[in-house]
Amino acid sequence: MGIMKKSYITTAIPYVNGVPHLGHAMDYLLADTMRRYLVRGGEEVRLQAGTDEHGSKVFQKAEASGVPVEKFVDENAKKFQDFIHALGVEYTDFVRTTDPEHERRCQEIWVKLGKYIYKDAYEGWYCEGCEGFVTEKEYEENNGVCPDHQKPYVRLSEENYYLRIADFKERMRSAIENDEMKITPAGRKKEFLNLLVDMPDVSISRPKKQLSWGVPVPGDDTQVMYVWIDALANYITVLGYPDKDISEWWPAEVQVIGKDILRFHAGIWPAILMGLNLPLPKNLLTHGYITVNGEKMSKSVGNVVDPRVVLDKYGVDAFRYYFLRHVSTMEDADYSDEKYESAYNELANDLGNLVQRLATLCVKGEMTGQTMIERQRDDKFDELMGKYEFNVAFDYVWAKVQGLNKKIDTEKPWELVKTDPEKLVMVLDSLVSEILGVADLLEVFIPETAKKIVEIFSAEKIVPPETSLFPRTR
RNA sequence: CGCGGGGUAGAGCAGUCUGGUAGCUCGUUUGGCUCAUAACCAAAAGGUCGUUGGUUCAAAUCCAACCCCCGCAACCA
Numbered sequence: 122m123g124i125m126k127k128s129y130i131t132t133a134i135p136y137v138n139g140v141p142h143l144g145h146a147m148d149y150l151l152a153d154t155m156r157r158y159l160v161r162g163g164e165e166v167r168l169q170a171g172t173d174e175h176g177s178k179v180f181q182k183a184e185a186s187g188v189p190v191e192k193f194v195d196e197n198a199k200k201f202q203d204f205i206h207a208l209g210v211e212y213t214d215f216v217r218t219t220d221p222e223h224e225r226r227c228q229e230i231w232v233k234l235g236k237y238i239y240k241d242a243y244e245g246w247y248c249e250g251c252e253g254f255v256t257e258k259e260y261e262e263n264n265g266v267c268p269d270h271q272k273p274y275v276r277l278s279e280e281n282y283y284l285r286i287a288d289f290k291e292r293m294r295s296a297i298e299n300d301e302m303k304i305t306p307a308g309r310k311k312e313f314l315n316l317l318v319d320m321p322d323v324s325i326s327r328p329k330k331q332l333s334w335g336v337p338v339p340g341d342d343t344q345v346m347y348v349w350i351d352a353l354a355n356y357i358t359v360l361g362y363p364d365k366d367i368s369e370w371w372p373a374e375v376q377v378i379g380k381d382i383l384r385f386h387a388g389i390w391p392a393i394l395m396g397l398n399l400p401l402p403k404n405l406l407t408h409g410y411i412t413v414n415g416e417k418m419s420k421s422v423g424n425v426v427d428p429r430v431v432l433d434k435y436g437v438d439a440f441r442y443y444f445l446r447h448v449s450t451m452e453d454a455d456y457s458d459e460k461y462e463s464a465y466n467e468l469a470n471d472l473g474n475l476v477q478r479l480a481t482l483c484v485k486g487e488m489t490g491q492t493m494i495e496r497q498r499d500d501k502f503d504e505l506m507g508k509y510e511f512n513v514a515f516d517y518v519w520a521k522v523q524g525l526n527k528k529i530d531t532e533k534p535w536e537l538v539k540t541d542p543e544k545l546v547m548v549l550d551s552l553v554s555e556i557l558g559v560a561d562l563l564e565v566f567i568p569e570t571a572k573k574i575v576e577i578f579s580a581e582k583i584v585p586p587e588t589s590l591f592p593r594t595r
Numbered sequence: 596c597g598c599g600g601g602g603u604a605g606a607g608c609a610g611u612c613u614g615g616u617a618g619c620u621c622g623u624u625u626g627g628c629u630c631a632u633a634a635c636c637a638a639a640a641g642g643u644c645g646u647u648g649g650u651u652c653a654a655a656u657c658c659a660a661c662c663c664c665c666g667c668a669a670c671c672a
Contacts, residue, residue: 144672379672410672420670463621470634478631530636593632
């Protein structure tokens with residue numbers, strides 16, 4: 122056996138301003154599915170997760186709730202960690218941007234990027250009440266007066282540090298075009314390449330008086346890092362950069378992101394990496410949004426679905442089943458309670474019932490369990506997983522589940538019990554071996570259930586589970 | 596003339612890049628089965644593929660024009 126191949130997978134780090142969201146769940150599920158798939162193929166995989174904890178919004182929110190900001194972010198980081206665990210997602214590394222090690226490493230990265238950073242003035246409309254700038258569009262919509270403070274905006278200019286994106290544009294474009302850094306799906310790649318043409322240099326700091334809760338800019342007491350370097354660098358600081366040689370793990374095999382943050386991960390992040398002379402990630406896997414009953418989730422409409430509530434409804438594997446099979450890996454997709462329930466019924470009817478009936482038949486045939494001796498290669502499955510079409514791959518596995526139900530009907534083992542005990546054993550033997558093969562594939566998507574199936578059909582004596590895998594709810 | 600996504604069976608979708616008998620899941624109807632969770636299996640019904648025109652032996656697919664729906668300020672992934 123040679124040395125195990127090593128792969129690194131990352132998830133976007135959520136801003137701890139809010140609570141876990143269905144979008145975060147997609148990040149974690151996709152990354153975890155890929156991780157399980159690679160591990161199944163014999164690779165050693167590190168999966169990063171983390172939280173983005175700086176910024177004035179977090180600071181203000183902590184103040185408003187009367188909690189010290191350190192405690193506030195501790196509590197919120199914990200919420201996300203609990204959530205990730207509840208999803209059955211197993212990360213190997215967790216990074217918090219307020220971790221002193223991360224902060225120190227960010228400062229070192231800033232220094233290394235020195236020659237691509239310059240200072241310039243930002244000029245815009247500013248509200249003295251909000252202590253913040255507004256966009257030109259907001260200015261026009263509010264007719265030049267801040268609606269919160271009834272004060273007219275003033276034209277103000279402030280000093281910011283900028284990262285010179287222009288220096289890297291050409292290399293970024295070619296890396297994306299020739300899939301050196303592959304953006305999936307292809308449509309988003311095109312979309313971003315268009316966007317890249319006009320991409321301006323990016324402001325990477327704020328005056329300290331405006332943004333106190335953040336990483337100080339090295340060598341300038343008056344400035345604090347704005348989100349970009351602080352947040353994006355997490356992917357490598359968690360590996361130990363720049364203290365450690367990270368070439369074992371970096372470049373990442375895949376970085377999972379939502380479609381809204383593609384521009385930062387395809388535009389700013391590669392600039393940082395190039396500035397540090399580090400290779401670009403091999404893949405950016407971009408997923409869509411989840412809508413609810415066909416509508417965009419929004420706090421003001423009040424239709425935000427709390428994933429933790431959904432999770433509690435039928436358990437973690439039902440959740441994973443829905444969001445990995447019935448939600449397109451890359452495109453937007455819809456959630457509704459009705460659809461969720463109907464998906465649960467599929468689990469119960471197709472898979473739960475299959476396990477139940479096959480185990481019962483095995484009792485009649487007095488079957489002993491099998492251990493899987495050799496994993497079968499499955500080219501079709503590998504092809505789909507390789508394209509990150511997880512939902513299609515899941516469909517493909519599900520067809521195997523349905524195929525087993527068909528096979529039982531065709532072979533009629535319950536008749537063989539009376540007529541042909543020898544053939545019965547043969548038939549059941551092959552069914553057991555096939556269901557173990559299916560369970561092996563299912564482990565990638567619904568690990569808890571897969572494990573139960575393996576336990577049942579590899580036991581010394583096969584018996585149906587005491588409680589069915591997915592009990593009916595109505 | 597802003598940008599993007601979409602319009603295929605009652606519902607949700609695939610197929611469009613690379614033209615060749617229109618497919619999947621759910622639902623509906625009928626039948627089968629009784630090992631199983633009112634499950635499972637089989638068969639059937641159901642579509643002028645948004646509209647119009649063009650290219651072609653052949654168009655859901657390629658080309659052109661048009662119509663309709665949904666996103667694109669902020670909270671928010």
